[in-house]
Amino acid sequence: MSSYTIQSMTTEQQHEVTSLIYHSTNAWYQSHARPPIFTGDVSVASVFCEVYEAIDPGCCVVARCDESGVIAGSCFYHPRPTHVSLGIMNVHPDHFGGGVARKLLQAVIDLAEKVNKPVRLVSSALNLDSFSLYSRAGFVPRATYQDMYLEVPESGIQRGTPPARLDCVREATAGDLEAIVALEEKLHHIRRPDDYRHFLENKSGLWHVSVIVNSSGELDGVLASVFHPGSNMLGPGAMRTEEDAAALIYSELQHHAGRSPVWLVPVEASELVQQLYGWGARNCELHFSQVRGEWTKPEGIVMPTFMPETS
Template identity: 50%
Template sequence: METITLRRLQPSEWAAEAQLIALSTNAWYQASGKPAIFTGNLQDCEVFCQVYEGLDPGCCIVMEEIPTGKLVGSCFYHPRPTHISVGIVNTHPDYFGHGIARRMLDEVIGIAESEKKPLRLVSSAMNLDSYSLYTRAGFVPRMLFQDMLLADTSRLPAPDPRIRPVTAADIPTLVALEKTKSGIDREHDYAYFCKNALGIWSGSVWQESGVIGGFLFAVAYPASNLLGPGFAKTEEIAAALLAAERRKHPANPVFLVPAHCEKLIQTVYRWGARNCELHVAQIRGAWQEPEGVVFPTFLPE
């Protein structure tokens, strides 16, 4: 480990970082008997650098092997007014079990503690190594999510007339809704989605009598097809938003549904959705129980 140094990712290293993300993610899934996640052009994973660095420049910790200069670990993080989120964390397969992820996580923990903010993340419940990493570091599992896919949209309900596209003018209302009901502020993220400089984001809001009851964003890109993030006051509103975004999504996106939302889970089952994985929301520090339906995502977390 004396040949490994910790520093920040440089813009000239985005291609190498994309390769690390694809290699480490695929290696874990394949070692677990599952198909690789990234099967197309591995450089498509550079979108993580584009989005994360576009949102929070300089907020990616990397571990470099000396003297080769090879990146053997990376960890993105996202400072927000109410918290810090831990983004995608990767370790080169040659360094699995060498404490790379813990060194990077400790760096982010130090940043959060210095700013007196809680740390938040969403991790795979099927990867016990990462689950143990986070719980050993003081994270507490708070919510379980079912990762779901809906390949056939023929059973989706008719479009809800209360659903419309999100606009930049909606951002203050979305932020206030989420902060009141979940205790977090992600205005920076929502402004970024609405600006949509990369042309890969969409979003919907549910509105009745001038009152917004929920919203859902989505990303469509070869390396990341996801519905989320979003929030809804009720499971009925959540279902309407899911149907709206799934209907206009060009691929077969993954979406995460809180496992305790029984009516919503049964609704998407009736549509033909199936489970593909489980994820856990983990918090290190203060936590507010959400009053409604939370849709997490992985880009950004």
Template identity: 55%
Template sequence: MEDSIRLRHAEKEDWDEISALIFHSTNAWYQANRGHDIFTGEPAATRLFCEVYEDLDPGRCVLAVDEETSRIAGSCFYHPRETHVSLGIMNAHPDFAGRGVARRLLAYILDFARGESKDVRLVSSAMNLDSFSLYNRAGFKPFAVYQDMILDVPAEGIRIDCPQAKRVRDARLEDVPAMVELEHEVAGLRRGSDFEYFIRNEKGYWHMSVIEGEEGRLDGFLASICHPASSLLGPGCMRSDQDAIALIQTELDVRKGKTMVWLVPSDRGEIVQAMYRLKAKNCELHLGQSTGEVAPVKGISMPTFMPETA
């Protein structure tokens, strides 16, 4: 019965069970709908989600727990930012299907966001109509389409042929204020603590590059993570397509020998064609969605899933 499901926030003692839930429920959907797993290796790898969200915003994982069995029926991470609340990865255990687990988790986060007078934003698979319907019924509206592109980066790296690449360098902590202002100008978002976290890279998973413009102006940035549970480029923000191409090529070259995935706005044809020239392939489509109105992006915004951004 749905009445036996109660919501509470996660504790560190829950992380192993949350990791197993993320690993198995996500793979179950991909096996049923795509014929392959999305997470490989051991479930312990997906503790990454617990670790990163806890580092960024302690106590921001809400659980649906079945009081009769004490099992975790569902989990969802959320990330309050200055301009919005970001909805992170949400999972519901197949054993609890039909009991309103995902709906109740989402309702909790929407209530939280209303209390903060903020919109909720997310990036979700366009191929998962169950999740699309869940969000759509709750008032989310799509505002962007992204192509998930994948590339096995050669062990020797890639040929960086974008002229703007000579202006790319590693990000430094002193770049964070300019990065924050750039993303606010381009995409209307502010989340400086995320950028500080990537640059500090205390766990060794992250890398971040910036591209400089005229007179020291910052024209773009792009982060990447390489971990058994997540090998992704993003988040990123750039003023121009050429800035984006230079940053993508640079971050791919940093990840020599790894299989990397990244999200490209489908309406940026110059970037998309440059990715095809790299031999990147499309592997999925995702939708940026929001409960509120989203102003047009004045450049390029590249979201990611770790931590999820929109």
């Protein structure tokens, strides 16, 4: 049995972590008779290091194999005012079953306990090994989401009926930051101003953010989206109602004409899900929100994402 040293990722190790994310993720899906998540060159997975480091520099732990010196596993995490979020975690296929994921998870839990904050994550319902890992560590499933995707035609969505309130959706600006953070705190009881600041500043050119506004000028919802060869998703999002969510999703999908973005919606949002089917959306996976520690049931619609991750 190999031994491992847990340490913070260095700048020099980012390329090796990028390769780890690419190969370990694809290996897991292919071993379960599913197509690889990443296609093309390994560099497409660099978006994870780039985004996570831009928002939370130095917040990645790696497991270095003491015998070979290679990085056997990595895990990003995000310290936020209300909680610590567990980001993408990967273990090299050669080190599956060696306890690497457990060591990485415990390192993040220890960091959270030092500041007395809960830990939140989003995990695939297909990966029972991960589900068991988190459950054994005290994480409790709190919500289920269905992953949906749509091949948006170059000319935009052609099927179904456009949602109501589309005329209330507009592109977000830097001046919306305070209201966005306040809305998510009111609905979902979490705060992450640095995330939304990163989206709105959009120095990388990867992000787009829309908001929906009511007749009083108050925000009823927000939805971000990312486009990169390694990640094309809608989210995160926070909305008061399913109607607000439908308008924002439709608007962001139109922004991704010619692409096939993925997004997560609560399984209990039945009217919203039916509307998405009407536009041609399909299911591709299920995910769980899991929380270790204090949790308050959210209001409205939660749309988590994988980067930067928060349930």
